Amino acid sequence: MRRNLLALLMSMVVLSPLAIDIYLPAMPTMAVDYAVSNSEIQSTLVLFLFAMGVGQILIGPLADRFGRRPIALFGIVLYGASSLLAAASVDFYWLQIARVLQGLAACSTSIVVFSAVRDCYSAKESMTMYSYLNGAICVIPALAPTFGGLLALEFGWRSTFMFMALYAVFVLLFVGYRFPETRPLNTDSKGPIYRWARYKPVVANVHFMFYALVCMAAMASILAYVSYSPVWLIGGLGMSELMFSGLFGLNAFVNVTACFAAPLLVSKLGNRNSVILALSLMLSAAVIEAGLQLMFTLDGLLGGLAFMLPMMLLCIGFALLLGPATTMALAGFGERAGTATAMLGFIQMSGAALLTGLIQLTSIPAPYAVALIMGGLSTILLLMMATKGLGHWHQERLQLEH
Secondary structure, eight states: OOOSOHHHHHHHHTHHHHHHHTTGGGHHHHHHHHTOOHHHHHHHHHHHHHHHHHHHHHHHHHHHHHOHHHHHHHHHHHHHHHHHHHHHOOSHHHHHHHHHHHHHHHHHHHHHHHHHHHHHSOHHHHHHHHHHHHHHHHHHHHHHHHHHHHHHHHHOTHHHHHHHHHHHHHHHHHHHHHOOOOOOTTOOOOSOSOOHHHHHHHHTOHHHHHHHHHHHHHHHHHHHHHHHHHIIIIIITOOOHHHHHHHHHHHHHHHHHHHHHHHHHHHHHOHHHHHHHHHHHHHHHHHHHHHHHHHOOOOHHHHHHHHHHHHHHHHHHHHHHHHHHHHHHHTTOTTSHHHHHHHHHHHHHHHHHHHHHHHHTSOOOHHHHHHHHHHHHHHHHHHHHHOGGGHHHHSOOOSOOO
């Protein structure tokens, strides 16, 4: 048992949200500098998340084969190098390449972090560790946009990527000096690294696939919200970077509060009912968002509030949904938890990236695009849960299947 890993794990787990949130206020400026469209600059977020999803399948088995420490060090070095590449990119396609590499890097450290918790702690202790780590992940969206906005105003948007590179250097020194190898000695690391036979029973399970799609819908809604917010509020409504950061940070704090309250609510409602409530909140957010835009023509702060306030319901729904939906998806895989988790992450992140990327190719205005993703996906899933003949897809399973 190792009880001194929390600081190390927290330093690595924030690499992913930092790479998403710190440069959000600078996105409209980046679009102007590169002379690209809003959808193209939004692709830097989509590509990052897509790479994180694909990395679940590619990098997860490598952590079992070569150990946690080498993969962690590889991921941190790649994160730093790709951040420097992004900061130095003159051509836009190099920025896109840098974001793909950054996504793979963040995936590497994320896999190591959550694998190390499973390696070193009991089930009860793991829940505490996950709470701390998820808390760190939730706090970053509340703080990083404001910090990134100040950096961009003072030194230009490239400074946000320089900060990520400097932070990677700090984490590399910290992890390189203190992080031990945590892979259990009995880890099965023989045979081919990539085997379809490992994943086939998982994707053939309709219960898993349904709740994987639920997770994907929640992630797609959040990604649409995050990617459209700066280009709509700053680029479309003329809001300042700091005002945007304040509104975005407010919603992030709502998400943090919901994350801490969610376990208590889920314990009272149960997993399935919690998912239904979360999807209903997402649908409500979509209806309110579209309704406000249809009824009023607002700009400035009022326009920003009309866009952002309904997103509080999305943030609450997202916080409420992920825990029970993940639990339900993995309920039947007591002996394949690692494989099922990797596939879940792949579907959730890469699927969300593809859906958001597709909606960004259209000319649908930001509020309606976000409402379409939230409302469309949540409506389909709620209808499926209301269909009696599909009960075996979504009914709660009380025992693990082996």
